[in-house]
Amino acid sequence: xxxxxxxxxxxxxxxxxxxxTVLAAAVTSFAIAQAPPVPPGLIPDVPIGQPAGPPAxxxxxxxxxxxxxxxxxxxxxxxxxxxxxxxxxxxPPAVAKPAxxxxxxxxxxxxxxxxxxxxQDGDMAYxxxxxxxxxTAFAFATDRVDQIGDVKAMxxxxxxxxxxxxxxxxxxKAVEWYRIAAERGDREAMxxxxxxxxxxxxxxANREEAAKLLAQAAKxxxxxxxxxxxxxxxxxxxxxxxxxxxxxxxxxAARAGSPEAQYAxxxxxxxxxxxxxxxxxxxxxxxxxxxxxxxxxxxEYAIALFNGTGVTRDEAxxxxxxxxxxxxxxxxxxxxxxxxxxxxxGIAPNAVEAIKWHLVSRARGATDPRxxxxxxxxxxxxxxxxxxxAKPWIEAATEPRT
Numbered sequence: 330x331x332x333x334x335x336x337x338x339x340x341x342x343x344x345x346x347x348x349x350t351v352l353a354a355a356v357t358s359f360a361i362a363q364a365p366p367v368p369p370g371l372i373p374d375v376p377i378g379q380p381a382g383p384p385a386x387x388x389x390x391x392x393x394x395x396x397x398x399x400x401x402x403x404x405x406x407x408x409x410x411x412x413x414x415x416x417x418x419x420x421p422p423a424v425a426k427p428a429x430x431x432x433x434x435x436x437x438x439x440x441x442x443x444x445x446x447x448x449q450d451g452d453m454a455y456x457x458x459x460x461x462x463x464x465t466a467f468a469f470a471t472d473r474v475d476q477i478g479d480v481k482a483m484x485x486x487x488x489x490x491x492x493x494x495x496x497x498x499x500x501x502k503a504v505e506w507y508r509i510a511a512e513r514g515d516r517e518a519m520x521x522x523x524x525x526x527x528x529x530x531x532x533x534a535n536r537e538e539a540a541k542l543l544a545q546a547a548k549x550x551x552x553x554x555x556x557x558x559x560x561x562x563x564x565x566x567x568x569x570x571x572x573x574x575x576x577x578x579x580x581x582a583a584r585a586g587s588p589e590a591q592y593a594x595x596x597x598x599x600x601x602x603x604x605x606x607x608x609x610x611x612x613x614x615x616x617x618x619x620x621x622x623x624x625x626x627x628x629e630y631a632i633a634l635f636n637g638t639g640v641t642r643d644e645a646x647x648x649x650x651x652x653x654x655x656x657x658x659x660x661x662x663x664x665x666x667x668x669x670x671x672x673x674x675g676i677a678p679n680a681v682e683a684i685k686w687h688l689v690s691r692a693r694g695a696t697d698p699r700x701x702x703x704x705x706x707x708x709x710x711x712x713x714x715x716x717x718x719a720k721p722w723i724e725a726a727t728e729p730r731t
Contacts, residue, residue, distance in 0.1 A: 454485055463495025483510035484518040491521070491530075504531030511542065519546035520554045540567040547578065555582040556590045572603025580604075583614060591618035592626045608639030616640070619650065627654040628662045635665075635675065644675030652676075655686060658726065663690035667700055680707055684715030689722045 454469035467489055473482035487506035490499045504525055510518035523542035526535045540561055546554035559578035562571045576597050582590030595614035598607045612633045618626030627650050633640050635647035648669055654662035663686045669675055670683035684707065687700040704712060 454482060458485060463489060467495045480510050480513045480515045484515050484521070487518060487521060500525070500531035514549070516546040516549040516551040516554070520551050523554070536567055552582045552585045552587050556587055556593070559590070559593065572597070576603035583617070588618040588621035588623040588626065591621070592623055595626070595629070612639030624654055624657050624659050628659055628665070631662070632665065648675035660690040660693035660695040663693070664695045664697055667697070671700070671703055680711050681715045681718065684712060685718040688715065688719040689726065692723045693726055
């Protein structure tokens with residue numbers, strides 16, 4: 330029994346390690362759109378899979394992508410809130426003189442109504458925001474709040490203060506507006522306030538309150554909140570660990586179009602955790618996330634296509650997807666592409682290209698003794714050509730990011 334519990338904990342940690350690094354991908358969309366963005370810079374390089382042994386010969390079946398390193402729950406590197414805070418502070422406060430600002434939000438409810446932003450002024454406020462006319466957006470949003478207590482305008486004011494768009498950046502005022510809008514049922518404000526509570530912006534960190542806000546926003550159909558809440562159930566940190574509930578939340582967000590959630594539910598289908606094991610459903614959701622340009626899903630979907638796991642075998646399509654993911658910097662895709670360039674399965678064999686991608690992936694930490702052996706048996710001219718082709722890719726991969 331204890332051994333089973335240990336295996337479950339280890340498997341959960343492996344899943345959480347990968348899924349959690351994309352938690353920040355959804356957290357910056359709360360003020361404008363409900364569908365979370367897909368920031369490639371936050372996508373992890375190594376998808377979930379079986380532990381990797383010595384790579385299979387190119388003429389045999391692919392093994393799944395290597396397992397990730399041992400994780401810390403929900404935050405293998407930076408916490409989601411740290412990434413979110415860095416993202417939200419990326420732009421400096423506007424130097425233009427801000428429009429007149431409302432007084433600090435009083436504790437008592439000063440507004441008679443909570444009408445949605447359906448009028449012309451509401452459209453103009455968000456239109457100005459989306460075009461970068463932040464002072465104009467601030468003025469229109471302030472008028473909407475003063476005149477009719479527009480909840481969406483309150484959330485927009487929170488967004489402007491949170492990012493210093495058109496006004497001096499002020500987390501405390503952002504929290505005030507988000508709280509007022511959240512109390513009036515705005516799911517975007519609930520999600521934004523949850524992120525602030527996780528990161529300790531505008532007040533002390535409070536993960537319990539953040540979890541409650543995420544649950545409220547998810548219940549109202551907020552896609553990113555559903556995905557993030559699923560991660561919390563998966564990790565068993567603020568709620569009892571519940572794979573079934575996590576799968577329900579991921580599936581809801583996946584159906585709404587979140588590629589992160591599509592990849593997550595595909596992983597649970599593949600592992601049979603919280604939902605019945607179903608390779609066909611796993612491949613279907615991997616395909617959906619891959620079509621949305623989600624790198625990890627592209628790698629896993631290509632492997633499924635190559636092996637015919639849950640989907641009709643198509644080595645040529647697999648090769649094309651691997652090539653795309655390899656060019657985006659995935660060392661797993663680079664390694665698998667090198668393997669099939671040696672074997673010529675799904676793509677014309679090419680020793681120079683095979684060695685090039687092997688060198689590039691090796692520079693990123695993907696070891697493959699069989700490809701090392703293949704490279705050692707090639708002529709000096711072929712190796713030199715491959716090294717020359719790989720050099721700019723390796724230099725780009727090792728350049729420090731600013």
